[in-house]
Amino acid sequence: MAGFPLFVATEWLEERLDDPKLRILDATTYLKPTEGYYKVWSGREAYDEEHIPGAVYADLYKELSHPDAPFAFTIPPREQFVEKISELGVGDGTYAVVYDRGAEVGTSTVANDWASRLAWQLKYEGFDDVAVLVGGFSKWKEEVRPVSTEPGSYPKANFTGERRPEMLATKEDVKKAMEDDDVVLINSLSEADFRGETNTYKRSGRIPGSEHVFFGSHSNPETQELLEDNRIRENFEKAGALDPDKKVITYCGSGIAATWNALLLNKLGQTNVAMYDGSMTEWTEDPSLPLEKGEK
Structure with a gap:
């Protein structure tokens, strides 16, 4: 459609x-x-x-x-x-x-x-x-909308779409991005994760050069509604992620929250967005890869 x-x-x-x-x-x-x-x-x-x-x-x-x-x-x-x-x-x-x-x-x-x-x-x-x-x-x-306990099922479909490799970032892509002013790295985790104050992953910290846009900052926590586009736009503009001349790579812990940020960037018109699937899980497993901590 x-x-x-x-x-x-x-x-x-x-x-x-x-x-x-x-x-x-x-x-x-x-x-x-x-x-x-x-x-x-x-x-x-x-x-x-x-x-x-x-x-x-x-x-x-x-x-x-x-x-x-x-x-x-x-x-x-x-x-x-x-x-x-x-x-x-x-x-x-x-x-x-x-x-x-x-x-x-x-x-x-x-x-x-x-x-x-x-x-x-x-x-x-x-x-x-x-x-x-x-x-x-x-x-x-x-909202008291209908629910069911009956298992759903649909007829088997024919899926013919073609894979878009440009949407996926690898560890090597991120290593290059650290030295590339035309790429914006977005850490989608919490502020504490971004500053390196948690111990969820093998090592704590953030990928050097990353900007911080918490994936939970785009919704009203009480109503669960998305904020207005202009509010979401502000969240990303402060990170420089809406520059049409730049590529954006989003990451998080395991490539989950990063997809929320990626789709919202698409909604705002930023189409040059890739998601780092390995994210902090893969990055922190490699002791040769650098990390930053503290306030940016």
Whole structure:
């Protein structure tokens, strides 16, 4: 569909629940930072308990990540992704809306970055008719919209999109970017992570030269609505990320929150954006790679 939105409201989705071309994907995954890395588990049980009517469960943790990669949530081989996403019914002649149950930071739900991860992966593999549901399942429930316990299913689809390698940044790309004034590195983690005050990863700190744009700064934590575009624009402008002559590379811990920032940059018109999939997980495992700490 020409001009398909990157983000859609709960009202928009409910109006289309009976559309035979619609595919609803529940990407709920749970992650809790701990000393020395994360505790991660699938959201399938939560999906089984209740979900948006018609939705199918898309398992980012076990089925839509590389099974043999040394780091969690690594982009899977294209064949694996296409096979699984086709089984979920996403492909030619369909459009998809992805949601999750939110990412917990402190006590506030700040963003639906599991949904943005799957939406980003679909775009990376060449499928454009995909949107993230703003506010996710928690907002849907708060508004007393319909839910179901019946497992969803869609006919197997034919997925023919072509992969876009320019959307993905590697460790080598980031090493070069540290010395390139035409590339803006965006750390999407919390302020404490950015300053190197946490111990979630092998080493603490940030990639040298990085700017900080917390992925949770673009939403109202009470209503879970996205802020107005001009407010989000301010968040990125201070980092120099909206300069059309520059490339932006977003990163976080494992390439999840970074996709939220990447899609919002796209929404604001910045199209030259790549996401560093390995992020801090990969970077901090290599003792030869530098890190910065403290205020910038």
